[in-house]
Amino acid sequence: xxxxxHVEGRTxxxxxxxxxKLALLAAVSLALFFVQSLxxxxxxxxxxxxxxxxxxxxxxxxxxxxxxxxxxxLLFALVNLVLISAxxxxxxxxxxxxxxxxxxxxxxxTTIAAFMDVLTKLFLPLERLGLLKAADISLAVGLVLRFVPxxxxxxxxxxxxxxxxxxxxxxxxxxxxxxxxxxxxxxxxAQAIDARGIRGQ
Amino acid sequence: xxxxxxxxxxxxxxxxxxxxxxxxxxxRRIGVIGLNGSGKTSFARLVNGLAKPSxxxxxxxxxDTVTDEKAVMAATGFIFQNPGNxxxxxxxxxxxxxxxxxxxxxxEALDQAVDTVLTRFGIxxxxxxxxxxxxxxxxxxxxxxAVVVTEPKLILFxxxxxxxxxxxxxxxxxxxxxxxxxxIVISHDLDLVRDFGRVLVFHEGRLAFDGAGEVAIARYLExxxx
Amino acid sequence: MTTRDLVLxxxxxxxxxxxxxxxxxxxxxxxxxxxxxxxxxxLAGTIIGARRGALAYGxxxxxxxxxxxxxxxxRGGLGVLMGPTAGYxxxxxxxxxxxxxLAERFVREGQPxxxxxxxxxxxxxxxxxxxxxxxxxxxxxxxxGTPFSKVVMGSLAFLPGDVLKAAIATLxxxxxxxxxxxxxxxx
Numbered sequence: 001x002x003x004x005x006h007v008e009g010r011t012x013x014x015x016x017x018x019x020x021k022l023a024l025l026a027a028v029s030l031a032l033f034f035v036q037s038l039x040x041x042x043x044x045x046x047x048x049x050x051x052x053x054x055x056x057x058x059x060x061x062x063x064x065x066x067x068x069x070x071x072x073x074l075l076f077a078l079v080n081l082v083l084i085s086a087x088x089x090x091x092x093x094x095x096x097x098x099x100x101x102x103x104x105x106x107x108x109x110t111t112i113a114a115f116m117d118v119l120t121k122l123f124l125p126l127e128r129l130g131l132l133k134a135a136d137i138s139l140a141v142g143l144v145l146r147f148v149p150x151x152x153x154x155x156x157x158x159x160x161x162x163x164x165x166x167x168x169x170x171x172x173x174x175x176x177x178x179x180x181x182x183x184x185x186x187x188x189x190a191q192a193i194d195a196r197g198i199r200g201q
Numbered sequence: 202x203x204x205x206x207x208x209x210x211x212x213x214x215x216x217x218x219x220x221x222x223x224x225x226x227x228x229r230r231i232g233v234i235g236l237n238g239s240g241k242t243s244f245a246r247l248v249n250g251l252a253k254p255s256x257x258x259x260x261x262x263x264x265d266t267v268t269d270e271k272a273v274m275a276a277t278g279f280i281f282q283n284p285g286n287x288x289x290x291x292x293x294x295x296x297x298x299x300x301x302x303x304x305x306x307x308x309e310a311l312d313q314a315v316d317t318v319l320t321r322f323g324i325x326x327x328x329x330x331x332x333x334x335x336x337x338x339x340x341x342x343x344x345x346x347a348v349v350v351t352e353p354k355l356i357l358f359x360x361x362x363x364x365x366x367x368x369x370x371x372x373x374x375x376x377x378x379x380x381x382x383x384x385i386v387i388s389h390d391l392d393l394v395r396d397f398g399r400v401l402v403f404h405e406g407r408l409a410f411d412g413a414g415e416v417a418i419a420r421y422l423e424x425x426x427x
Numbered sequence: 428m429t430t431r432d433l434v435l436x437x438x439x440x441x442x443x444x445x446x447x448x449x450x451x452x453x454x455x456x457x458x459x460x461x462x463x464x465x466x467x468x469x470l471a472g473t474i475i476g477a478r479r480g481a482l483a484y485g486x487x488x489x490x491x492x493x494x495x496x497x498x499x500x501x502r503g504g505l506g507v508l509m510g511p512t513a514g515y516x517x518x519x520x521x522x523x524x525x526x527x528x529l530a531e532r533f534v535r536e537g538q539p540x541x542x543x544x545x546x547x548x549x550x551x552x553x554x555x556x557x558x559x560x561x562x563x564x565x566x567x568x569x570x571x572g573t574p575f576s577k578v579v580m581g582s583l584a585f586l587p588g589d590v591l592k593a594a595i596a597t598l599x600x601x602x603x604x605x606x607x608x609x610x611x612x613x614x
Contacts, residue, residue, distance in 0.1 A: 005494040005504050068502045069510040076511055076571040083577055092572040100506045107494040107504035115493035140486055142290040143437035149333045151445045171463055172595045176602025182438055184607055185286050190431040192287040195279040196300045
């Protein structure tokens with residue numbers, strides 16, 4: 001459950017440190033936003049497509065990862081064809097596809113740990129302002145990943161309990177008990193964190 | 202540690218969880234038994250500063266749980282009844298590393314500290330596992346390892362075998378018996394404290410008996426029968 | 428921020444992720460199948476309040492950004508955050524905050540059930556629908572180039588489903604209020 005979208009590899013993008021890689025993604029996406037030229041956008045789609053294709057993902061997996069956003073983009077392309085000029089529709093679609101492929105490439109070549117390091121650095125200025133503790137972010141991310149499987153198991157348990165009593169399984173009825181039983185653990189989890197002195201002393 | 206209660210009590214508004222108590226404890230193993238609501242958990246929470254006395258004071262080696270809160274917290278470890286809620290990161294090894302890491306340990310020294318406790322409690326093979334794959338007893342051992350790795354002088358156990366089956370209970374009992382650290386064990390599981398030299402019996406917010414394990418258990422059974 | 432606040436927000440993020448793992452349900456009378464996850468904005472605000480609710484959603488966005496497939500249908504990664512519907516995802520954070528802010532003001536313990544439900548429902552409609560759409564729709568128009576008026580018209584199709592979600596979220600929020608109240612109360 002919840003496997004990272006990172007994929008092992010030794011390509012150029014894999015070796016590039018996460019910070020510069022994310023800066024590059026932001027810069028390219030922003031720049032593409034101002035490009036109106038069809039040939040340049042077509043070229044950028046070709047380049048990002050080749051990049052995404054060279055990361056070592058199987059064709060099926062590569063498609064599966066981008067499918068939801070891909071469908072959205074194509075849907076808007078169809079709508080735009082009717083609503084605005086064909087050239088404008090094509091420009092937008094090429095641009096969105098390029099950004100999607102580049103973003104998916106960065107995601108596939110960056111480990112969670114590398115992302116977290118960049119994030120912790122990004123949050124440091126906020127820490128200096130006393131708004132939050134950068135270390136809390138990784139603690140919170142850890143907590144989420146720790147408890148997703150537990151809560152999923154709890155949901156299955158509630159479903160079974162409903163079936164055992166012959167009640168139809170309805171989300172509206174399960175949601176309350178699921179949330180209450182989960183949040184009731186917050187006190188003892190928080191106590192355990194404080195007793196272990198994890199949030200710095 | 203030298204634990205001293207000086208007329209310490211704990212009140213929540215009108216309700217008195219623990220009547221004023223004066224007590225000195227230096228024993229290596231201290232058991233605490235009593236019915237639900239007898240004040241035994243309040244007692245334990247007062248010891249490590251999770252709860253602050255409403256009156257009087259509690260000190261550990263002279264450290265006051267109110268004014269020296271951080272030093273007290275650092276010198277003590279707490280094991281709760283629900284082992285699942287004490288492991289807070291997705292991988293056991295990372296979770297155990299969390300405490301020493303926040304105290305500034307890193308690199309090889311950190312790895313070594315974690316390896317040492319993993320081996321000590323016989324759970325080295327579980328290091329890369331996820332908490333939801335472990336049994337209650339294994340989780341409790343991991344929680345204990347995560348506490349011991351920060352090198353507390355005193356470890357408090359709040360009904361550590363409450364949610365465990367017989368096999369896992371034996372596992373946790375053996376781990377507690379093997380501790381070189383001072384330990385206070387609160388338990389409904391009387392066998393856990395039977396051979397302790399000192400066991401406190403609480404009843405209705407007061408210390409009802411203070412003595413050796415077997416005698417204290419006999420006294421507790423009398424109280425419970427009333 | 429107390430450790431308890433941090434833990435409550437993280438647990439709520441985990442709940443939202445689990446809701447995304449539940450297969451979408453068709454309700455028969457509404458054409459679009461409903462995913463349980465999109466109710467999360469309303470649930471977070473009405474149950475754990477503005478600050479913690481927004482934090483829960485901030486964490487969710489962060490998990491998406493670092494490449495975890497935590498959104499319904501196994502979506503995740505930077506591509507989602509840079510696509511045409513990115514505005515809705517960022518809008519959830521603000522939406523959860525507004526839902527919480529309103530719920531904290533509208534609802535208190537001891538009020539009659541009907542009054543509480545009305546408060547939760549209104550907070551969910553304003554924060555969970557109006558605010559989220561107000562941020563999501565202009566971003567769609569900006570990124571996809573579709574004229575704003577047409578985006579608004581297209582969005583209307585999702586409105587009945589969203590109102591229904593607000594109703595379900597209201598029931599859940601009231602159940603939690605009775606069983607284990609957590610919502611901070613403001614005058």
